[in-house]
Amino acid sequence: MNLHTFYKITSFCCLVFFSLLNIAFGQINPTYLRTEYKVNPFVEEAKPRLSWELEGKGFNKSQSAYQIMVASSEGLLEKNKADLWDSKKVSGNNTNQIEYSGKSIASGQRVYWKVKAWDEKDKEGKWSEIQSWELAKPDANDWQAKWIGIDLNHLAEKAEYHLPPSPYLRKQANLSKKIKSARLYISSLGLHNFYINGEKIGKDFFASGWTDYNKRVYYNVYDVSDKLKAGENVFGAILSNGWYAGYLGYALLVGSPQVKQFYGKFPLLKAQVEVQYEDGSKEQIITDGSWKTSTGAILESDFLEGEKHDARLEPIDWDKVDFDDSKWKNIQVFEDKPGQLLQLYPSNPVRVVEELKAKSIKKIAEGKYIVDFGQNFAGNIHLKLRGKLGDSLVFRYGEMLFPDGSLMVDNLRKARATDTYIFKGDKVEEWSPSFTFHGFQFVEISGLKEEPKLDFLTGLALSSDLDQVGHFESDNAMLNQLYSNIIWTQRANYIDIPTDCPQRDERLGWTGDAQVYMRSAIFNADVAPFHKKWIQDLHDSQWPNGAYPVYSPMPVNEQGVAAIRASDAFSPGWSEAGIICTYEIFKAYNDHRIVRESLPFMNKFMAFLKARTKDGVLKEKSFEDVNPKGGFGDWLSVGEKTSPDLLATTYYFYCNKLMAEMCRAIGDLQLANDYEKESLTVKNGFKKHYMEESGRLKTNSALYGNGEGYVEGQNGFAGHTQTAYANALYSGILNEEDQILAGKFLRELVEANDNKLTTGFLGFKPLLPALTSSGSSDKAYQLLQSTEYPSLGYEVVNGATSIWERWDSFTKDKGFIHNAAMNSFSHYAFGSVNEWMFENMLGIKAKANGYQEIYIQPEIGNYGINKASGSFRSMAGNIKSGWTKTNGELIQQIEIPVNVKAFCFVPVTETASIQINGEPIDNNNIVKSIKKMEGKVMVELGSGNYTIKSKI
Numbered sequence: 008m009n010l011h012t013f014y015k016i017t018s019f020c021c022l023v024f025f026s027l028l029n030i031a032f033g034q035i036n037p038t039y040l041r042t043e044y045k046v047n048p049f050v051e052e053a054k055p056r057l058s059w060e061l062e063g064k065g066f067n068k069s070q071s072a073y074q075i076m077v078a079s080s081e082g083l084l085e086k087n088k089a090d091l092w093d094s095k096k097v098s099g100n101n102t103n104q105i106e107y108s109g110k111s112i113a114s115g116q117r118v119y120w121k122v123k124a125w126d127e128k129d130k131e132g133k134w135s136e137i138q139s140w141e142l143a144k145p146d147a148n149d150w151q152a153k154w155i156g157i158d159l160n161h162l163a164e165k166a167e168y169h170l171p172p173s174p175y176l177r178k179q180a181n182l183s184k185k186i187k188s189a190r191l192y193i194s195s196l197g198l199h200n201f202y203i204n205g206e207k208i209g210k211d212f213f214a215s216g217w218t219d220y221n222k223r224v225y226y227n228v229y230d231v232s233d234k235l236k237a238g239e240n241v242f243g244a245i246l247s248n249g250w251y252a253g254y255l256g257y258a259l260l261v262g263s264p265q266v267k268q269f270y271g272k273f274p275l276l277k278a279q280v281e282v283q284y285e286d287g288s289k290e291q292i293i294t295d296g297s298w299k300t301s302t303g304a305i306l307e308s309d310f311l312e313g314e315k316h317d318a319r320l321e322p323i324d325w326d327k328v329d330f331d332d333s334k335w336k337n338i339q340v341f342e343d344k345p346g347q348l349l350q351l352y353p354s355n356p357v358r359v360v361e362e363l364k365a366k367s368i369k370k371i372a373e374g375k376y377i378v379d380f381g382q383n384f385a386g387n388i389h390l391k392l393r394g395k396l397g398d399s400l401v402f403r404y405g406e407m408l409f410p411d412g413s414l415m416v417d418n419l420r421k422a423r424a425t426d427t428y429i430f431k432g433d434k435v436e437e438w439s440p441s442f443t444f445h446g447f448q449f450v451e452i453s454g455l456k457e458e459p460k461l462d463f464l465t466g467l468a469l470s471s472d473l474d475q476v477g478h479f480e481s482d483n484a485m486l487n488q489l490y491s492n493i494i495w496t497q498r499a500n501y502i503d504i505p506t507d508c509p510q511r512d513e514r515l516g517w518t519g520d521a522q523v524y525m526r527s528a529i530f531n532a533d534v535a536p537f538h539k540k541w542i543q544d545l546h547d548s549q550w551p552n553g554a555y556p557v558y559s560p561m562p563v564n565e566q567g568v569a570a571i572r573a574s575d576a577f578s579p580g581w582s583e584a585g586i587i588c589t590y591e592i593f594k595a596y597n598d599h600r601i602v603r604e605s606l607p608f609m610n611k612f613m614a615f616l617k618a619r620t621k622d623g624v625l626k627e628k629s630f631e632d633v634n635p636k637g638g639f640g641d642w643l644s645v646g647e648k649t650s651p652d653l654l655a656t657t658y659y660f661y662c663n664k665l666m667a668e669m670c671r672a673i674g675d676l677q678l679a680n681d682y683e684k685e686s687l688t689v690k691n692g693f694k695k696h697y698m699e700e701s702g703r704l705k706t707n708s709a710l711y712g713n714g715e716g717y718v719e720g721q722n723g724f725a726g727h728t729q730t731a732y733a734n735a736l737y738s739g740i741l742n743e744e745d746q747i748l749a750g751k752f753l754r755e756l757v758e759a760n761d762n763k764l765t766t767g768f769l770g771f772k773p774l775l776p777a778l779t780s781s782g783s784s785d786k787a788y789q790l791l792q793s794t795e796y797p798s799l800g801y802e803v804v805n806g807a808t809s810i811w812e813r814w815d816s817f818t819k820d821k822g823f824i825h826n827a828a829m830n831s832f833s834h835y836a837f838g839s840v841n842e843w844m845f846e847n848m849l850g851i852k853a854k855a856n857g858y859q860e861i862y863i864q865p866e867i868g869n870y871g872i873n874k875a876s877g878s879f880r881s882m883a884g885n886i887k888s889g890w891t892k893t894n895g896e897l898i899q900q901i902e903i904p905v906n907v908k909a910f911c912f913v914p915v916t917e918t919a920s921i922q923i924n925g926e927p928i929d930n931n932n933i934v935k936s937i938k939k940m941e942g943k944v945m946v947e948l949g950s951g952n953y954t955i956k957s958k959i
């Protein structure tokens with residue numbers, strides 16, 4: 008045996024030995040340590056919350072205790088010298104949201120932490136790897152930098168759109184000594200790119216995000232230690248209007264008196280570079296009156312209208328040392344606005360999350376080509392091409408083509424969505440817009456002298472950079488495509504805020520869309536930081552009367568009225584996002600803090616609703632004061648309309664229920680009881696008001712007259728609709744016996760409609776879950792797999808690569824049959840079916856907050872699907888569930904993370920046929936408990952990998 012083979016064999020034996028040892032000793036080890044949801048982040052919280060996952064081989068492993076150590080240096084922590092906090096051994100199975108309770112941390116201080124765990128037998132595990140967090144600038148006094156900027160509005164070309172050029176800002180400064188470390192703290196009202204010595208800092212787009220800038224502005228922090236050098240350094244920035252001063256929403260379309268500059272007239276920057284020298288001394292470079300400014304290559308930039316870049320005007324080396332800025336103007340300095348908070352950006356930054364290769368290029372006219380990326384997405388293009396000095400290319404973006412191959416842009420309405428690039432004419436030039444994005448699959452390029460090679464254009468998919476946590480696949484190709492469409496549509500619409508669509512002149516944080524989609528989003532990505540931000544936006548945009556708005560952020564005019572469109576106020580099913588989205592974060596991420604912080608706002612909203620009720624029922628005509636009357640209702644439903652007050656009452660009940668649960672969780676029992684009591688009043692009121700003796704739901708349709716002023720009011724209103732039953736069942740407003748009747752009516756309605764749905768945004772989300780909870784999973788599967796109008800499958804067979812606003816936004820035989828003015832091809836609301844796919848097809852459902860206790864209850868039957876599998880990385884770890892049906896045998900494959908208790912359902916009546924990991928279930932020492940139930944067996948399992956076989 009040669010030495011190499013000897014080593015190989017011995018190391019293999021060691022591996023086996025230590026693996027066995029691991030199982031035998033069964034230790035559990037913490038991994039994936041996060042502080043406030045992020046790995047090694049900057050935070051502003053004095054008491055950030057710490058979370059981890061656990062790894063451990065074998066079965067039924069759980070944590071009985073943990074110990075956290077926090078130290079001011081890695082070195083100290085390695086020696087177990089926790090000079091900031093030693094939690095000591097704490098009993099319990101908590102693995103997340105544990106508040107730091109040590110010594111106070113100074114702003115700018117990075118601290119280091121590690122954790123170890125004891126298993127269920129009190130066996131001690133290993134210390135985790137060391138992770139860290141750094142306190143940013145929680146205190147306003149930490150800021151010396153000033154807001155700086157310049158008004159260039161007078162330089163905007165006289166054209167249809169008012170688009171001033173971007174100001175370029177620079178400052179040269181000497182750093183006298185050897186640098187140890189440096190941080191950049193940076194914020195802008197509007198958007199910025201920041202450069203140090205010619206290098207762009209960070210890969211982030213659209214910082215500092217969209218907020219109600221009058222109340223709150225965000226900053227980001229970057230470690231720039233290796234970007235600076237002793238001696239001369241240059242700091243540069245380019246600014247753009249963004250959400251702060253650019254065009255927003257459909258203001259132009261609806262003829263609003265104000266169409267742009269909703270928060271300010273031009274962008275401003277505030278930046279502070281803090282340098283720590285090796286000798287311990289410090290130095291700051293701040294934005295102030297010493298900065299110089301000029302214009303440059305970016306002649307226009309706007310989210311809705313696009314970007315124009317004239318490379319001939321790039322001030323060469325403006326961001327490098329020794330550039331002559333004597334001709335540049337002095338910048339202007341602006342005061343802080345009173346009451347405007349400056350806080351750390353809570354979400355993850357918008358970044359390029361995927362690069363797409365062009366699939367094809369087609370010539371459609373002289374010099375005009377269409378590039379197809381094969382996927383509807385939101386983002387930008389990256390151009391790499393050689394051109395002559397002064398040659399220009401014009402890029403227009405569209406989601407679809409007309410049958411003649413030309414670009415369909417009708418659905419963009421007043422969004423010009425056009426970029427222009429003018430060549431400077433030296434070697435190959437590379438360019439990508441900085442301050443805009445488009446929703447598209449196709450790009451029309453005008454001005455090409457000849458057909459370029461396909462790789463001249465790359466698609467850059469932009470999205471808030473959230474960790475992907477879900478996976479889904481099945482034996483149905485249409486469903487797999489549908490899942491991909493859901494993922495892409497979420498990415499395209501989770502750009503700083505959750506938007507309705509990324510392409511037309513809207514892109515607003517519509518609250519109804521966000522709330523129906525919320526749980527679906529959680530199964531796809533770690534949305535906690537993203538929604539932590541948006542829930543704050545919701546609170547900031549709460550109306551003085553307590554109502555949450557229909558979209559958020561919500562710019563208002565001096566009269567306090569919606570500035571984009573005066574009638575945008577509140578609506579049932581939309582405004583409830585303030586409660587529902589907060590609840591979803593609380594539930595999925597075991598986040599109590601968000602409940603505590605949101606409580607005053609949520610209470611105010613609940614009081615607003617309560618004032619509109621009588622006997623627990625949202626009084627008829629109680630939302631007559633909004634436009635459209637009664638609110639948006641079951642938006643985009645097909646067929647008979649569900650009465651808006653019935654829907655509003657169901658939502659009011661649901662919110663009371665969620666409030667009671669949240670209040671109980673944070674220990675406010677009095678409030679919890681109040682909400683519970685109110686929910687009972689609503690329940691009774693609902694039955695009295697909306698239910699016939701037979702359990703059939705009704706409404707007083709005469710109240711709506713000829714329906715004028717209501718959304719599609721001419722169709723009349725009813726209570727006996729799929730949407731009404733689906734919401735009633737989902738919300739829990741019905742007594743048990745009424746649930747059975749509602750389930751029967753819902754099934755009948757689906758059958759009577761040729762097994763097709765009639766639901767809109769509010770009705771579709773609960774439809775499949777309600778069918779399943781009332782024993783009609785066969786119908787849920789039928790609706791899901793349908794490829795006929797109206798269904799999601801219909802979109803897929805008509806070529807969709809994303810979720811569409813309407814079931815038939817486009818059809819292969821009829822083309823664009825709808826008013827192209829409201830016909831988005833990237834609208835996630837109907838993607839809310841993802842919730843059912845994860846909770847009912849894969850069967851992964853939270854029993855306790857944060858998925859520490861779960862159900863694995865897939866709906867399995869002769870429903871046309873024989874195989875489904877997927878996973879969800881929850882707050883408690885990665886959960887896997889899959890099942891395959893073959894020749895009378897069912898194989899369920901389940902993976903339960905350490906410290907999680909799962910109640911798994913096997914759809915058979917007898918235990919005799921069930922085997923777990925090859926052993927009969929009745930005599931199986933890894934099973935915690937077994938319970939026979941009607942038509943199924945419930946098996947309690949702890950952590951581990953399981954293969955459950957049964958005869959069906």
Ligand code: BGC
Nearest residue numbers: 507508513517519520639642
């Ligand atoms: C948006 C929707 C939104 C709706 C309000 C539309 O223009 O695109 O998704 O919820 O308005 O009904």
